[in-house]
Amino acid sequence: MNHVEHYHDWLRDAHAMEKQAESMLESMASRIDNYPDLRARIEQHVNETKHQITVLEEILDRNDISRSVIKDSMSKMAALGQSIGGMFPSDEIVKGSISGYVFEQFE
Secondary structure (H helix, E strand, O other): OOHHHHHHHHHHHHHHHHHHHHHHHHHHHHHOOOOHHHHHHHHHHHHHHHHHHHHHHHHHHHOOOOOOHHHHHHHHHHHHHHHHHHHOOOOHHHHHHHHHHHHHHHO
């Protein structure tokens, strides 16, 4: 694999990661009622993430790079799993904050 192919893979991975973040954050924001400041910050982060997705999609399109449907689908499924797993515990805010922090550092 040459450096151009690595670059294309990196862009596909970044796109999938941003799509996962979008799903995870939107799900979390939809369930936060008692913490309006936190909800507002998460919604702001959703908007930032959507902007990043748009920029990445423009780069992918401009360079005629196909998107990885498998990576995008798997990342959305992972986000769904995180959302479902976080729905039931009484400490969802704490767990959501921790997983959000970890995801942001990974990103």
